[in-house]
Amino acid sequence: MVSTVLVPIDDSERSSEALEYAFEVHPDATVTALHVVDPRKFYAATGIEGSIATDYERIRENYEQQAQQLLEEARETAAERGVELETEWVTGAVARSIVNYATDHDVDGIVMGSHGRSGASRILLGSVAEAVTRRSPVPVTIVR
Numbered sequence: 498m499v500s501t502v503l504v505p506i507d508d509s510e511r512s513s514e515a516l517e518y519a520f521e522v523h524p525d526a527t528v529t530a531l532h533v534v535d536p537r538k539f540y541a542a543t544g545i546e547g548s549i550a551t552d553y554e555r556i557r558e559n560y561e562q563q564a565q566q567l568l569e570e571a572r573e574t575a576a577e578r579g580v581e582l583e584t585e586w587v588t589g590a591v592a593r594s595i596v597n598y599a600t601d602h603d604v605d606g607i608v609m610g611s612h613g614r615s616g617a618s619r620i621l622l623g624s625v626a627e628a629v630t631r632r633s634p635v636p637v638t639i640v641r
Contacts, residue, residue, distance in 0.1 A: 499605040502526045505533065505595045505629075506571055508563075511610025515640040516571060519608040520580050522638075529583040529604070530571040532564045533594040561586075592628035600634055607637045 504519045506512040519528050538560065568584040575582035587594050599607055611626045630637045 499523050499526050501602070501604045501606075502528045503595070503599050503602070503604040503607045504528060504530050505591075505607070505609045505625075506530045506567060507532065508567060509610060509612065511612060511640060513574070513610075515608050515610040515638075516574065518638070518640045520575070520578055522608075523606075524580070526605070527583065528575075528580070529585060529602070530568060531584075531595065531598055532567050532586040533591045534560045534564050534586060534588045535591055536588055537590075592625045592632065595625070595629050596632045596634070604635055606635050607633055609637065609639060611639045611641045 502519050502523050504512070504516050506516060516528075516530060519526075536557075538556075564586040568586060572582055572584060585598070587598065589597075595607065595609075598604075607629065609626055609629065611624075626637075626639050630639065
């Protein structure tokens, strides 16, 4: 029996569908929505001009605010359905952070969305869902 479910979320429709799926399929489980803030985005967005440290801090704060907003929206979705939702956000490499969270918090399963990439775009861009599925210590359900 699944008693704890981890749902990694971002601002995609697929992650919203994964959250809905977790609520429907695991109505008695404790569901945790996890958002991972990828620090590589901070560095990519800072550029060379201006104070890199100031830009970095401003960009980091912006991503953290976006994470909080995303998790608030997930809590509102859960409240509309009459279910409780735990929320967390962490900073790190996305796939690794999801797997580490699942391991560290003894979750029974992961439900996550897939962006549905295939062919060359999947090879070039990689796939978080694929990486999590390969490395996860627990079953992973991919919602497409």
